[in-house]
Amino acid sequence: MKQTTIPARKDVPAQDQWDLSSLFPGDAEWNTALDRFASYTDAVNAYREKLCPAEGSAAHSGGSPADWAAALSLWEEAQRLAERLGNYAFLKKSADESDSANLDRTGRYLMAASAFEAALSWVVPALQALGEDTVRSWISPDAPEPLKSSFAPFAVWIEKLLRLKPFILSEKEERILALQLEAHQAPRNAFSILTNVDIDFGTVKTEKGEEPLSQTTWSKFLENPDRAVRKQAYEKFYGAYDAHKNTLATLYTGSVNQDVATARIRGYSSARKMELFPDHVDEAVYDNLVKTVRSNLAPLHKYYAVRKRALKVDQLRHYDVYVPLVGEIKSTTPYGQAVELITDALAPLGAEYTDTLKKGLLGGWVDRYENKGKRSGAFSSGGYDGYPYILMNYKEEVLRDVFTLAHEGGHSMHSHYSARSNPFMSYNYTIFEAEVASTFNEDLLFRRLMSTAKDERMKAYLLSTRASDILATLYRQTMFAEYEHRAHALVEEGTPLTVELLRSEYRSLLETYFGPEMAFENESDLEGLRIPHFYNAYYVYKYATGISASLALAERVSSGGDRERDDYFAFLKSGGSRYPIDALKVAGVDMQSPAPIEAACKSFAAIVDQLDAIL
16 A cells, blocks of 8 residues: 555554554553553562561571462463553554543653562562572472472573672662662753754755754765765754864763763673673673674775775765665565565475465454554554564655565564464563574565566665665674773773763774774764764664674575474574573574674675676
8 A cells, every 4th residue: 555645543454564463453451451451569568578688687488489489370370461562552552642642641650660669678588698509499499399389480581590690789879870770861861952952953955955954864864965064064063063072072072981880880890781780691692793793894995995986086985975875776575565575585494484474464463554653663563462563654665665565574584483483481582592583584585586686776775775784783893892891991991081082082993993994084983972872882783793793594494494484483482581692502503603793704805796786
């Protein structure tokens, strides 16, 4: 369905909306469940006196296994209901943020969930306070029945809690840290308000007249084929950042200082160690990523040389790197046809996978098209109960939206298999693994479209789009990872961060990664002060490792047989039952080795070579 107007939510046909009845039949049933959710607080707290010693109490058994099993079962039921309540409220709000009822529902859920968390914040510390040998005896494979069955749903979750125990402080100290959580959001929140609300970026003169420049329109201007428009937008955008550079540097420094301080308070050797420890990812994995990508920068530098020639410019400037090398292909892919195209491309995964995905994409999983008040972009939102829903703003004349649908379908199928293969307390996979299944699907779709492309322009479009995607995810995120680690390491070494130091560090990385073809502006290094992900420390490297793993797995499954496919399904079904490195090893990829990253760089190099030959 090609949209010529944007309808109100009430005018969207039912078949184009997601079917939320897998969560709740309707709003009335949701309201009833929210009331029931509140009752769990008293039900679990009834066990507190037995399980949690009073302050100052020296003699307390810590509770019997039977009492712990009963309390945890109620706690699990409550958490599972909370996830379902939250998912329903979030999805309704995402579909129409202009509906006050949706905003009210989300607010009531958040208040109820916050009250529940606060009232039951004693559960995890009380469990961790028990002797490790005692707790392990409950989840041991040799534990007697009914003990073994009672704690089986919690075994993986408890193991992970025990691993974190050396870094858990006393109850009073944990309470102090918890009370500071909101204050610790100040640098991130201030950065967001400053860059999204307070800074006036002005306007850009285009053939349509003066158009507003903002965080939202910035990328559109940088993709404009008119170089004068790109240059003007770039200078105005970074001119605004230059006017606030001291404030921005201070905010980021505050965020880094908080990371370092929290790591030291908890007893970690570094902030990076603290962030990687919960996923059981060795710091060598991080260093290996940076080292391997740095040793494979030649294909990236060639890409920029190809871009320079294709754009026919004397000097490639920083504002030239996002304009498409090949304009949008004029093609029409109706939604149903896109589903057929995707499931055909994913045939190497077998009929069970493609039939399930096809049924979901054509059934109630997807909210397909734009409507007034709907959230922009796309996402997958899978839970333990209900469908693994997908939000789209699908446009049949935009070929990239087919890739987006394949990407979100990968996330949803990952959630589908994880939820059906694990207990609730250990079904959810980590962010480290999250981008693997989605970018895997994109790669298979790219392979399929390349094999059926009928003209050189379509091939050039596909190659340039794929090169841009891999560059942004593999190379750029690794550069970001290197920068934020430098910033944290400087503070840990006792070197204060200043705006000059931050800019100097970032400029050296820009010059290394972009290579000799790029001519930078004086303000180019201010880019390091505008990346929101830097306020979520040691997060961006997961994008680079994720696409490296997915490219390796896509090649392994495409060129392999039943064993390789079964290994990949074992990964999809792992959920949170394994640590991410172990889950990917089951699939056939060792992220502790440089091999997957080197293979990803070679894949990028091959695409650049093909693109160069066509252009």
